[in-house]
Amino acid sequence: MLIRDLSRVTQRHGYLIRVGRDGVAPAPDGGIIQPIADWPSGAVALGEWQGAPIAVFGENGSADWPAARQWLHTLPRDQFPLLSSALQVLKWLRDHRFCGRCGKRMKRLEHEFAMHCTGCQHRSYPRISPCIITLITRGREMLLARSPRFGPGMYSTLAGFIEAGESAEEAVRREVHEEVGVEVGRVSYFQSQSWPFPHSFMLGYYAEYAGGDITIDGVEIEDAQWFTPEDLPGLPPKFSISHALIDNFLRSVATGR
Ligand SMILES: [Zn+2]
Known part of the structure; x- marks a missing residue:
């Protein structure tokens, strides 16, 4: 550790x-x-x-x-x-070599991750950008989508940045609606993960399908489908919270919880 x-x-x-x-x-x-x-x-x-x-x-x-x-x-x-x-x-x-407020060169502080501006006292810390990532479920099915950036055959959960002033749960509902057009009911927290591409902090949620048909924009999302545990596409890397969300759901389906 x-x-x-x-x-x-x-x-x-x-x-x-x-x-x-x-x-x-x-x-x-x-x-x-x-x-x-x-x-x-x-x-x-x-x-x-x-x-x-x-x-x-x-x-x-x-x-x-x-x-x-x-x-x-x-x-x-x-x-x-x-x-x-x-x-x-x-x-x-x-x-962050230069101050975002006054433009002077920043100085690294010794014992913490902080850059300090001696000109205006502004401090900057490593930037962390909160995102939601969510697996939409319907009974024993999962809604997974693919971006054009993905490798062939790979599908994943939906993700997006939380906007200023928004709660994580609001972000889940907004992203789901924007990306696949469906409505979700109960949203429940799973776990979180730091994701350094480049500085995301992923908050994982399950979202239960409540209504609507899949509608995609064809640009950010090129395909989205419902998948059963018996018929899964290629999945995201094993360390990812996306993989963990799917894995954990598959276990709960298998054990009938
Ligand atoms: Zn400054």
């Missing part, structure tokens, strides 16, 4: 995750955690991992490393929070 306490990082060696523009460097064991004698200058501490400090280092020239999303298929499960933290912290540092 990643211990997110930067005050425990008192030395600049331990473990390192190397991240390029697109990819993440593989470690000898097939994961992303490299034991390293000395962190390069510019490495950013993330906390403590298995008793040793761990940092992320952003570099260029890494074209042949597996893309960050590709790691979702092969990474040991316990390393996913590390990947998520490393990608988001790096992106935040790259995007």
Whole structure:
């Protein structure tokens, strides 16, 4: 487990995750955690991992490393929070070098993830964007949809950003209506997950179908269908909350709960 306490990082060696523009460097064991004698200058501490400090280092020239999303298929499960933290912290540092309020260069604070502007005292923290992700169910059927961005044959749950001023439950109903045109009744919370593409925080919900026919726009969603447990399409990566929503529903169908 990643211990997110930067005050425990008192030395600049331990473990390192190397991240390029697109990819993440593989470690000898097939994961992303490299034991390293000395962190390069510019490495950013993330906390403590298995008793040793761990940092992320952003570099260029890494074209042949597996893309960050590709790691979702092969990474040991316990390393996913590390990947998520490393990608988001790096992106935040790259995007907040200058103050958004007065334009001066920002300074990184030592013991927390904060950038401080000495000009106007503005502070910025890693940006986290809340999203809802929802599995619509009708009896033992699930409504799954595919975006044109998906690999061939893959379908997934519906997702979207929560808008300013909106509750998560309101966002579920709005997104469902916008994306597939159906109405939902009871909405119930499942679990959450950090999703670093680029900085989403997914709140997972089940939504019970209440009425209406599937209507899609053909642009963001190119197809949406009802699926039974016996006739499933390709599903999202195993670490994703989307996969967990589907898996958990399949278990509840199988056990008759
Ligand atoms: Zn400022």
